Amino acid sequence: MTLSKAAELTGLARATVRRILLTLKASGLVHGDDRLFSLTPRVLLLASSYLASNQINSVMQPLMDATATEAREVCSLAVLDGDEVVFIARATPTRMFSTGLEIGYRLPAFCTSVGRALLSRMPDDQLGEAIARMSVTAMTSTTVTDKQALLETIIAARSDGYSLVDGEAEHGFRSISVPIRRYDGGIVAAANIGGHVDRIGVDEMKERFLPLLQKLAATVQPLLV
Incomplete structure (x- = not known):
């Protein structure tokens, strides 16, 4: 998912979404670069x-x-x-x-x-x-x-x-x-x-x-x- 799409879906500012995604990336829940992001298998731990x-x-x-x-x-x-x-x-x-x-x-x-x-x-x-x-x-x-x-x-x-x-x-x-x-x-x-x-x-x-x-x-x- 792109940063722009994530901002659109959440209704948050792009800068805010970027900070959140980078925090999730540091936690191992998201991977990607500054353009595309995707969930990692670690999110399944939260669900379970x-x-x-x-x-x-x-x-x-x-x-x-x-x-x-x-x-x-x-x-x-x-x-x-x-x-x-x-x-x-x-x-x-x-x-x-x-x-x-x-x-x-x-x-x-x-x-x-x-x-x-x-x-x-x-x-x-x-x-x-x-x-x-x-x-x-x-x-x-x-x-x-x-x-x-x-x-x-x-x-x-x-x-x-x-x-x-x-x-x-x-x-x-x-x-x-x-x-x-x-x-x-x-x-x-x-x-x-x-x-x-x-x-x-x-x-x-x-x-x-x-x-x-x-x-x-x-x-x-x-x-x-």
């Missing part, structure tokens, strides 16, 4: 340290493994980071091949089932303000981009206790998510199961996968402090 120290991951992983095995589908866990969701854990069923979002992958919160489940933790007024500030760009032809409709959809998801998104983040892919709560009821993450529309119908999402996710959420809640 986060995952190892995150209580959610350590508690959730074995339960997600059991959920994925019973569902025979990938089960993923995400947290909210600004206007995006970041996937921090993933469980794959015991079979030869399966697809799913990798750990560290980011997606817009507004058009994903995990994102809407996480956004639903906000009170209505705070949620409305957050949506008003968001950059809402269609990811597919069915993405909800009307902000009032989006607000109503997330409020409905809060009432229902789950979020189902059908082809809004990726064409031909649907997923269902539930909020993951800690012992006091606060939402700290969201778990989902998804699949391609030609293989998994909406009814199956609700009838087969939703109970599994609800069981997962209920089991883990008293364990998260």
Whole structure:
């Protein structure tokens, strides 16, 4: 990545970005010259340290493994980071091949089932303000981009206790998510199961996968402090 691109993405002055990059370079996290910079494998130590120290991951992983095995589908866990969701854990069923979002992958919160489940933790007024500030760009032809409709959809998801998104983040892919709560009821993450529309119908999402996710959420809640 060029210095100019890094400054553009961060919104910082070029001189500030250059100082930061040189500091990261001295720490061994970045290599490059004054024009091009790239990450080194050492950054993986930071990621692995986060995952190892995150209580959610350590508690959730074995339960997600059991959920994925019973569902025979990938089960993923995400947290909210600004206007995006970041996937921090993933469980794959015991079979030869399966697809799913990798750990560290980011997606817009507004058009994903995990994102809407996480956004639903906000009170209505705070949620409305957050949506008003968001950059809402269609990811597919069915993405909800009307902000009032989006607000109503997330409020409905809060009432229902789950979020189902059908082809809004990726064409031909649907997923269902539930909020993951800690012992006091606060939402700290969201778990989902998804699949391609030609293989998994909406009814199956609700009838087969939703109970599994609800069981997962209920089991883990008293364990998260």
